[in-house]
Amino acid sequence: MTNSEKYDNVFCSVFEVGKDQLDGKFTFADVKSWDSLTHLTLISGLEDAFDIMFETEDILHFGGYENGKKILTKYGVEF
Amino acid sequence: MFLNIDKQNRESVALVDNDGRRVTYGELADRMGELGARVEPRSVIFNLCRNTAGAMAGYLGFIDRGAVPLNLSDKIDRALLQTMLDTYRPAWLWVPEEEAAGFGGEVVCRLWDYALVRTGNPLYPLHEDLQFLMATSGSTGSPKLVRYKKGNLEANAKNVAIAFGWTQAERPLCDLGMQYTMGLNVINTHLFVGATVLLTTYNIMSAGFWQYMKEERATNFTGVPFSYDLFYRLRFERMDLPDLKTLSQGGGKLTSARFTQLANYAARTGRRFIASFGTTETAARMACLPAALALEKVGSIGRAIPEGELFLVDDKGSPEDAPAAEGELCYRGPNVTMGYAYTKEDLQRGDDCRGEYHTGDLARRDADGCYYITGRLSRFLKLLSYRISLDQSERLIQQAFDIECACSGTDERMNIYLTDGSKADQVVDFIAKKTGLHRSLFRVFAVPEILRNDTGKIQYRKMDARYAGAEK
Numbered sequence: 001m002t003n004s005e006k007y008d009n010v011f012c013s014v015f016e017v018g019k020d021q022l023d024g025k026f027t028f029a030d031v032k033s034w035d036s037l038t039h040l041t042l043i044s045g046l047e048d049a050f051d052i053m054f055e056t057e058d059i060l061h062f063g064g065y066e067n068g069k070k071i072l073t074k075y076g077v078e079f
Numbered sequence: 080m081f082l083n084i085d086k087q088n089r090e091s092v093a094l095v096d097n098d099g100r101r102v103t104y105g106e107l108a109d110r111m112g113e114l115g116a117r118v119e120p121r122s123v124i125f126n127l128c129r130n131t132a133g134a135m136a137g138y139l140g141f142i143d144r145g146a147v148p149l150n151l152s153d154k155i156d157r158a159l160l161q162t163m164l165d166t167y168r169p170a171w172l173w174v175p176e177e178e179a180a181g182f183g184g185e186v187v188c189r190l191w192d193y194a195l196v197r198t199g200n201p202l203y204p205l206h207e208d209l210q211f212l213m214a215t216s217g218s219t220g221s222p223k224l225v226r227y228k229k230g231n232l233e234a235n236a237k238n239v240a241i242a243f244g245w246t247q248a249e250r251p252l253c254d255l256g257m258q259y260t261m262g263l264n265v266i267n268t269h270l271f272v273g274a275t276v277l278l279t280t281y282n283i284m285s286a287g288f289w290q291y292m293k294e295e296r297a298t299n300f301t302g303v304p305f306s307y308d309l310f311y312r313l314r315f316e317r318m319d320l321p322d323l324k325t326l327s328q329g330g331g332k333l334t335s336a337r338f339t340q341l342a343n344y345a346a347r348t349g350r351r352f353i354a355s356f357g358t359t360e361t362a363a364r365m366a367c368l369p370a371a372l373a374l375e376k377v378g379s380i381g382r383a384i385p386e387g388e389l390f391l392v393d394d395k396g397s398p399e400d401a402p403a404a405e406g407e408l409c410y411r412g413p414n415v416t417m418g419y420a421y422t423k424e425d426l427q428r429g430d431d432c433r434g435e436y437h438t439g440d441l442a443r444r445d446a447d448g449c450y451y452i453t454g455r456l457s458r459f460l461k462l463l464s465y466r467i468s469l470d471q472s473e474r475l476i477q478q479a480f481d482i483e484c485a486c487s488g489t490d491e492r493m494n495i496y497l498t499d500g501s502k503a504d505q506v507v508d509f510i511a512k513k514t515g516l517h518r519s520l521f522r523v524f525a526v527p528e529i530l531r532n533d534t535g536k537i538q539y540r541k542m543d544a545r546y547a548g549a550e551k
Contacts, residue, residue, distance in 0.1 A: 016518065028285065036309055037463065037517045039284035043312070056313045060286040 004079055010045040011065060014038055027064030050077050081143040082236060084108050087273040096278040097291050100132040100191060110136050110190060115144030117188055117195055121205050122146045122170040127153040128258045129175065130278040133193030137173035138257060147205060149212035149224065150258040156515055166222040167423050172196040205426045213260060213359050215466060226417040228430060231362040234413035236271040238384040239264060239364050243353060247273035252297035254279050261329040264363030265301045283309040296322040303330035303464035307337055316344055325351040330464035331490060332452055335378050342373035356380035360436050362414040365389065366450060379449045387412030389450055391442060407456060408442035411435050461490045462520050475513055476506055485529045487539040493521050494547045500525025
């Protein structure tokens, strides 16, 4: 599985959406079900999928689908 | 005036919210008066709350007028809201301005981010002592309400403020909603002493929350167990929070490990950690554990607040008089509400409880008079601190899918047993939507049969052991 696929799968399972909905507009502000619980589930899911551990600042600023990819590149995950 | 808002220094700031509003006690008292004058005393008003100055001014102003608000979340499931509207026929709605048009009534005034909508429903008789209404938290599609009498909220605000030692110098960060008994209590107790309440709609996992906490120099925070799970996920012990002096907990039991962690953190950093216990039926808090005892009495809810009394009864309802004892936890005090309502006619009922409430929780009392919750008599879970009735969840699923179903679980997760596993996904979708909670909090088990005893009662413990046991 490619990193993109892994990344998308975590989002799809946490937010219960199809891949077609994942784009630049999929953000904390625009997605109604993006609350503290889904945020926590998302962060844990990504840490497991990529075997990394996020810094607090990155958890707090993980505000969207596209922006999350940028954060992950800091941890050596290439897309 | 309600909560003595008009007795505070008019220049002191009462409310701050994260839309940038700062409201002094003087202005708040004025706005409460203006808003109250728009409605009839003894009218029922639905307040669709979010933690902003607008929602707060409505709640305070309507109560002060003698009207009866019901605080509900602005994110409430629309089907449940419709049930509530059909059941209680409120004359007025106090709602976020952008939602006002959706209700079809006439908007008669606006204040900050809120609007007052006249529904056209006629007034109907209410009991003279009735002051306020709350839904039992996380209710599963039921219009059951708790009826507060005059004096409940103020007595609890006063006594909890004394127990916690709050002064007007406090700046509590309030993220728990004002439609939630613990959230409302944090706000009331601080307004009562003339402190500055920092309302927020940010969630703990967002950068905005922590920035707001620092910029507004929050001095105390009250969380439910899940709040502290998030705090620790964010490694909050490493954060520099010089103004934060008190951490408090309510809304369900912390694990012993988390309790100890918080008590240690507080002791090490010169802060206070105060565990507490409350219910909607007692206008919030009944008990708290003094910070000085936190490390010594891990897991305890402490002792009754001033003017209140905790006691234990055995299974026949007789008091347990021995200093150290175990039994059902009961409470007497001026904050015990009048009882429940299921219909609008129930709002004419008088005081069914007469100052005494049996919690349905099992508790132990130690020789020092400190209480510990040990279990539960009745069948409900506290998922993310929302109280979820297992019997009602079962009924909802049975009715919606016409299948055999049993629900049990822990405060971490609900177990749903179905004899027809093919509906598993749909059932989880359904119950998650009904409760407003995330799918991950529900686990379906497809089982060959629902186990029952000779009289037909479902044997939940046996089912947990047989089917879900391996998972624990």
